[in-house]
Amino acid sequence: MEKQEDVLILAIESSCDETAAAVVKNGRVVLSNIINSQIDIHTLYGGVVPEIASRKHIENINPVIELALKDAGVTLDDITAVAVTYGPGLVGALLVGVAEAKAIAFAKNKPLVGVHHIEGHICANYIEHPDLEPPFAALVVSGGHTHLVMVNDYGEYEIVGRTRDDAAGEAFDKVARAVGLGYPGGPKIDRLAKEGNPHAVEFPRAHVEDSPYDFSFSGIKSAVLNYINQCEMKKEQLNKTDLVASFQNAVVDALVSRAMMLVRERNIDKLAIAGGVASNSALRSAIQSACEQNGIKYYSPSPGLCTDNAAMIGSAGYYEYIKGVRHGYDLNAVPNLKLGERV
Amino acid sequence: MRILAVESSAVTASAAILTDDIMTAEYTINYKKTHSQTLLPMIAEIFKMTDTKPDDIDVIAVSVGPGSFTGLRIGVATGKGMALALGKKMAAVPTLDAMAYNLYGTDKLICSVMDARRQHLYNNIYYFDEENSLHKLRQQSLSSYEELTAELNELGKEVIFIGDGVSAAGRFFEEKLTCRYEFAPAHITTQRAASVAFLAKKQAERGELVDAAAVKPDYLRPSQAERELAEKQEAETDA
Numbered sequence: 001m002e003k004q005e006d007v008l009i010l011a012i013e014s015s016c017d018e019t020a021a022a023v024v025k026n027g028r029v030v031l032s033n034i035i036n037s038q039i040d041i042h043t044l045y046g047g048v049v050p051e052i053a054s055r056k057h058i059e060n061i062n063p064v065i066e067l068a069l070k071d072a073g074v075t076l077d078d079i080t081a082v083a084v085t086y087g088p089g090l091v092g093a094l095l096v097g098v099a100e101a102k103a104i105a106f107a108k109n110k111p112l113v114g115v116h117h118i119e120g121h122i123c124a125n126y127i128e129h130p131d132l133e134p135p136f137a138a139l140v141v142s143g144g145h146t147h148l149v150m151v152n153d154y155g156e157y158e159i160v161g162r163t164r165d166d167a168a169g170e171a172f173d174k175v176a177r178a179v180g181l182g183y184p185g186g187p188k189i190d191r192l193a194k195e196g197n198p199h200a201v202e203f204p205r206a207h208v209e210d211s212p213y214d215f216s217f218s219g220i221k222s223a224v225l226n227y228i229n230q231c232e233m234k235k236e237q238l239n240k241t242d243l244v245a246s247f248q249n250a251v252v253d254a255l256v257s258r259a260m261m262l263v264r265e266r267n268i269d270k271l272a273i274a275g276g277v278a279s280n281s282a283l284r285s286a287i288q289s290a291c292e293q294n295g296i297k298y299y300s301p302s303p304g305l306c307t308d309n310a311a312m313i314g315s316a317g318y319y320e321y322i323k324g325v326r327h328g329y330d331l332n333a334v335p336n337l338k339l340g341e342r343v
Numbered sequence: 344m345r346i347l348a349v350e351s352s353a354v355t356a357s358a359a360i361l362t363d364d365i366m367t368a369e370y371t372i373n374y375k376k377t378h379s380q381t382l383l384p385m386i387a388e389i390f391k392m393t394d395t396k397p398d399d400i401d402v403i404a405v406s407v408g409p410g411s412f413t414g415l416r417i418g419v420a421t422g423k424g425m426a427l428a429l430g431k432k433m434a435a436v437p438t439l440d441a442m443a444y445n446l447y448g449t450d451k452l453i454c455s456v457m458d459a460r461r462q463h464l465y466n467n468i469y470y471f472d473e474e475n476s477l478h479k480l481r482q483q484s485l486s487s488y489e490e491l492t493a494e495l496n497e498l499g500k501e502v503i504f505i506g507d508g509v510s511a512a513g514r515f516f517e518e519k520l521t522c523r524y525e526f527a528p529a530h531i532t533t534q535r536a537a538s539v540a541f542l543a544k545k546q547a548e549r550g551e552l553v554d555a556a557a558v559k560p561d562y563l564r565p566s567q568a569e570r571e572l573a574e575k576q577e578a579e580t581d582a
């Protein structure tokens with residue numbers, strides 16, 4: 001049998017405040033992975049400012065792509081196809097990557113593949129786990145999304161549960177702000193919580209009536225805010241360390257219990273986590289031990305591949321490419337693109 | 344020398360190919376579809392119609408603003424992507440200058456005006472000298488209707504307005520201008536990639552082409568968040 005040609009994907013990601021480009025071989029091997037983070041600028045404003053993010057993307061995008069090609073030791077002529085995140089995300093930010101990717105694909109006559117950002121987060125798992133193949137269950141926990149998903153095949157996703165209000169990452173960021181840790185809150189809570197008692201305060205584990213797989217984090221968040229207010233009123237010293245440890249524990253508990261329910265009820269033997277909050281150390285160890293207890297194989301990207309990057313878009317883009325997905329030069333950004341949806 | 348020019352600073356999407364002294368193609372749409380959906384298909388279409396291959400292009404010219412923030416970025420990213428892929432230099436053409444070029448050779452003042460919302464206009468004032476070289480009276484700016492009207496009244500010369508700022512501020516001008524003025528007719532008042540291409544050629548001749556990495560929109564207006572932060576900091580230093 002003739003040896004199959006390698007498929008090299010140039011991937012571009014600009015959905016939020018990271019300008020990123022990567023070259024990925026056959027969906028699994030990362031030849032380069034360049035990320036230009038704007039976090040320092042947005043920290044001045046206490047959160048991502050869409051217009052500023054878009055302005056930074058257009059300034060940074062060419063050097064980021066050039067470095068990705070150089071690091072991979074390839075030129076555009078070696079590239080099989082160009083993949084780009086076209087949603088969900090900030091529309092102005094997405095449009096920079098989409099316009100750039102389309103122009104490159106046109107100029108070099110390469111196929112263009114639009115990729116769903118959250119599907120990219122899930123596919124980050126393929127990069128470091130050669131043995132991971134669908135079907136598997138995935139828990140997606142990021143800044144804007146909290147989804148419990150069945151990955152039935154490559155590029156085939158079924159949303160089983162979702163948050164009814166705040167995303168997990170959003171809850172982390174809001175609580176961090178309330179206790180004065182600043183932006184971005186997730187990593188800061190993670191670090192501080194290591195020193196705290198996770199059972200100091202018992203926060204509610206919200207259940208969504210009739211939707212056992214759905215999440216709700218606004219209740220936990222409000223309970224934390226109430227607790228802070230009560231401490232202030234009683235003029236008690238607030239133990240931030242115990243508070244964030246208890247908050248984190250409540251969130252982790254809600255996430256782990258739903259995920260384990262899904263793998264049990266559907267008889268799935270593989271569970272992957274994905275998204276920025278998947279880099280949370282408490283969540284990682286809780287899921288890992290729950291999986292070990294239940295004989296389930298557990299997968300997670302290393303922390304650097306959990307947050308936004310283009311390598312994950314290159315992996316997702318590869319599986320779309322080999323399925324024959326192609327986008328035209330009229331590809332637009334779709335800020336509210338749904339998981340599994342194809343536009 | 345073959346120049347591809349793109350213009351997407353306002354509602355108009357436009358693409359042109361200038362081959363030496365010949366405008367090989369120009370495609371302009373003044374319709375509310377997003378530039379993200381129209382601009383690259385338009386470029387692809389003029390390439391197809393004129394048997395042009397991307398590799399045939401020597402310079403990529405973009406209209407860098409001022410204008411709609413998102414519109415500018417779509418055009419600039421399209422140009423930067425092509426320049427990166429083809430390894431070609433770019434021309435960063437000021438949008439208002441290119442608009443003034445639509446009125447090549449007039450002996451009157453030209454005032455390019457783009458609607459900047461909140462009763463403001465992105466604008467500049469130009470004239471052509473005896474050799475028909477374009478000159479600006481000053482730097483381009485973001486002015487209120489009042490400011491620009493007062494400036495033109497002060498100059499007291501006959502002026503032709505060009506650009507979509509006329510639909511926004513036309514009534515105001517009619518009431519407040521004391522100098523002679525005219526609004527340019529429809530066939531020359533919109534942004535055109537052909538004018539962008541022509542100015543790019545002049546830049547190339549003067550050795551003013553730039554690396555694609557350095558090209559960015561010239562917004563003339565900071566983002567709202569930056570404005571608010573600056574105001575806050577000012578208030579704090581005043582206090």
Ligand SMILES: Nc1ncnc2c1ncn2[C@@H]1O[C@H](COP(=O)(O)OP(=O)(O)OP(=O)(O)O)[C@@H](O)[C@H]1O
Pocket residue numbers: 015016088089117118121141142143144145168169170172173184185186187190275276277278279280281306307308
């Ligand atoms: N160690 C951590 N513990 C908890 N949360 C974390 C950690 N690291 C990052 N986060 C959170 O992850 C989020 C960022 O993740 P990600 O980059 O995937 O989100 P996003 O791209 O902004 O949103 P989305 O992917 O939903 O569009 C932020 O809310 C951040 O606080």
Ligand SMILES: [Mg+2]
Pocket residue numbers: 117121142143275276307308
């Ligand atoms: Mg993300």
